Amino acid sequence: MKNHFSFPKASRRDLLRACMCGVSVSAGSALRMALFGQAAAALEAQTQSNGKILVVLELSGGNDGLNTLVPYGDDAYYRHRPNLGIPRKQLRAIDDHFGFSSGMAGFERLYKSGKLAVVHGCGYENPSFSHFTSMAYWQTAAPNSGEPYGWVGRLADAIAPDAPPNFLVDIDSHQSLAVRSRLHVPVVFDDPNKFTREVFAEERGVADSVTAAGQVDNPSRRYLLDIARSARTSSALVREAWAKYRSPVDYGITGLDLPKVAALIEAGMPTRLYYTSYRNNAFDTHVFQSDLHHRLLTYASDAVSAFLRDLERIGRADDVVVMVFSEFGRRVPENVNLGTDHGTANLMFVAGKQVKGGHYGKLPSLTQLDAGDNLIYTTDFRRVYATMIAGWLGYRGTHDLLRGDFEAFDMFQA
Secondary structure (H helix, E strand, C coil): CCCCCCCCCCCHHHHHHHHHCCCCCCCCCHHHHHHHHHHHHHHHHHHCCCCCEEEEEEECCCCCHHHCEECCCCHHHHHHCCCCCCCHHHCEECCCCCEECCCCHHHHHHHHCCCEEEEEEEECCCCCCCHHHHHHHHHHCCCCCCCCCCHHHHHHHHHCCCCCCCCEEEECCCCCHHHCCCCCCCEEECCHHHCCCCCCHHHHHHHHCCCCHHHCCCHHHHHHHHHHHHHHHHHHHHHHHHHHCCCCCCCCCCCCCHHHHHHHHHCCCCCCEEEEEECCCCCCCCCCHHHHHHHHHHHHHHHHHHHHHHHHHCCCHHHEEEEEECCCCECCCCCCCCCCCECCCEEEEEECCCECCEEECCCCCCCCCCCCCCCCCCEEHHHHHHHHHHHHCCCCCHHHHHCCCCCCCCCECC
């Protein structure tokens, strides 16, 4: 099977020879030795897998799907939204029914080039209108269950229980529930330049001189030392990857942390699962939604499309897919504040060079709403997760991982 692992300035064969056969590394630094040792482990692990990478992008706050991909061909949309409804002439039409918000040039290009899949009506039974609760359901893929581990964390445990460190990366100011894992310790960072262990200056020397775990008999202490050493090595690798990253690709106003993902991929990190987000409930547009939502969508569209161009630049476009979701949609009718309130069913997007672009799932009705004037979901969101897990990453045990049977879409090139 073709191996997709890359490492700067070294061929795969050279890397394997240097790491497996004792050839010295001229740099000589502890960081370089750690990087080569980890790369060798990653090379071995990926040789036994398909080398594919999944990037999950969360649009926090509840993105309004109806004003993202506007169903301009349905008059009911304009009846429900006499002020917020976006006129056909202001849209980026992709067919005779739908058009993207006018700032979403990136998504329009991706869709028309066959690299963007749109999944309609995504939701779940007995939906919650709480940001915290609904996001927890999406992050665990287990609505109304109290599941302690995230679906991305469980996925890491299932597909690579013995993977090397840095298999799972979460770019945020704090760890997401989505990446909470029983077996893996996610690498969590925000600013790569400041990604280091926080201690008092007087403690720095002790913190940096971690005892070799093999010299410790106590299992609990040995585990903690392993974690400390892994965190120290990971932070150094992330800082080095970011310091070396130079890209001519314009990500727009905000890259949504996707340039950091590109930097780690280019540096040869063994990560197969990335999780990031448009943070701070940005899409919670209850009041004067129109201009704000337009800007948010423009930034997100620019960032995702730029990320895919960056992957082309570094030769990894065939290996990476981006899945985009939000914890719920918005209510169908506009509110009196020229915004929209918390809703239910929503769109999900999957972008990548290997994606079979187009529409997936059943379009929800704009005339047959629930008692709260919300869309009735037509696609369990876990079908999309199953598509990422089985269809993209090639892991077939979705029943146990997602706690049920969810049919995957045929969404990827053979």
